[in-house]
Amino acid sequence: MKGPITILIADDHPLFRGGLRQIIDAQRDLRIVHETGDGAEALRVIREAKPVVAILDLDMPGMNGLEVASAIQRESLPVRVIMLTMYREEDMFNEAMDSGVLGYVLKDSAAVEILNCISAVAAGGHYLSPAISGFLVNRHDRAASLRKAKPGLSDLTPAERRILRLIAQNRTSKEIAAELDLSPRTVENHRFNICTKLDLHGVHSLVKFAFDHKSEL
Numbered sequence: 001m002k003g004p005i006t007i008l009i010a011d012d013h014p015l016f017r018g019g020l021r022q023i024i025d026a027q028r029d030l031r032i033v034h035e036t037g038d039g040a041e042a043l044r045v046i047r048e049a050k051p052v053v054a055i056l057d058l059d060m061p062g063m064n065g066l067e068v069a070s071a072i073q074r075e076s077l078p079v080r081v082i083m084l085t086m087y088r089e090e091d092m093f094n095e096a097m098d099s100g101v102l103g104y105v106l107k108d109s110a111a112v113e114i115l116n117c118i119s120a121v122a123a124g125g126h127y128l129s130p131a132i133s134g135f136l137v138n139r140h141d142r143a144a145s146l147r148k149a150k151p152g153l154s155d156l157t158p159a160e161r162r163i164l165r166l167i168a169q170n171r172t173s174k175e176i177a178a179e180l181d182l183s184p185r186t187v188e189n190h191r192f193n194i195c196t197k198l199d200l201h202g203v204h205s206l207v208k209f210a211f212d213h214k215s216e217l
Contacts, residue, residue, distance in 0.1 A: 004031040005122045008049070010042035010068070011035075011057035011084070016107065020055070020084075023111045030118065039063030043071055046079050052122050058085040058092070066099055073100035074169070076179065080121045084114070093135045094215040098168075103127040142216045152197035160197075163190045165217050168210035 007030060011017045017035055024030045034045045040062030046054055054072070056065035063071070069081045082103035083096045096104055103121040105114055106129045117127040128136055156164065159180075166176045173187045180187070191206060200206050210217070 004029050005053060005118065006031050006033045006049070006051040007118070008033060008042060008045055008051040008054045008079075009035040010037070010039060010054065010060060010065070012037035012060045013057070020114070023114060024118075027115065037061070039065065039068045043068050046072065046077055047075075050077070051079055053082060053118055054079045055082045055084050055118075058083060058087055058096075066095055069096065069099040069101050070169075074171075074179075080124070082117055082121055082127075088132060090132075090135050090138065093132060094139065097139065098214050104132070105129050106131060139215060145216075150198055152199065155197045156194065160190050160194050161217070163187060164194055164210055165214075167191075167207060168214040168217055170211075 007024060009017055009020055009024075009032060011020070014037065017037070021032060021035065024032055033049050033051050034042075036042050036045065037060065039056070039060040042054065042056065042060075043063060045051075046068075054068075056068055058065040060068075065083055065085070069083070071077075072079055072081060080103075081099075081101045082105060083101045084105050084107055085092070086107045087093075088106065093104055102124075103117040103126065105117045105127065109129055113129065120127040162180065163176055166179065171179070173184050173191065176182070177184045177187045191203075195201065195206050198206075198209065200209055
């Protein structure tokens with residue numbers, strides 16, 4: 001029999017955390033393995049306990065939710081992240097998506113919406129509060145516009161696209177090589193090919209392009 005979905009909760013508001021715990025504890029297929037109000041502690045437990053899902057608040061002491069999500073992405077930790085927040089700003093949403101967040105749920109959402117998000121994310125999917133679903137449409141529209149402006153994007157191999165996204169995360173060739181188990185020379189060859197396909201001239205042009213279009217890559 002398949003075991004329950006293991007969950008870490010990180011939120012620095014005890015009352016909200018308690019309410020979330022009640023919602024999750026009422027579900028037989030969900031199990032909380034740890035809860036904390038500190039982002040740095042959350043990351044430490046994620047590394048050790050490897051929960052299926054981590055529910056993170058955006059504002060926390062130690063490390064904020066985006067910093068924790070970015071560290072999870074950078075270290076390729078096997079956990080799926082849900083950002084539970086009161087922020088409705090599109091820039092914040094895009095930053096969360098760029099950090100590998102799979103679920104973005106507003107704190108004033110109904111309990112059923114939070115549970116639906118956990119189920120979707122645990123299965124490897126995405127979930128977004130309906131109230132801000134337009135943000136995802138905008139994100140897709142910008143990506144489509146970028147593909148039209150830079151048709152060479154469609155010619156990038158999966159490896160080249162992955163490297164381009166890592167460049168957008170301010171990763172060096174050495175760091176990219178270590179993460180993808182490649183030689184630094186191979187990474188440099190990929191970078192050259194990306195520049196050729198996107199008609200970019202020089203390292204600075206590539207880095208600027210990656211930063212400027214991080215949300216569309």
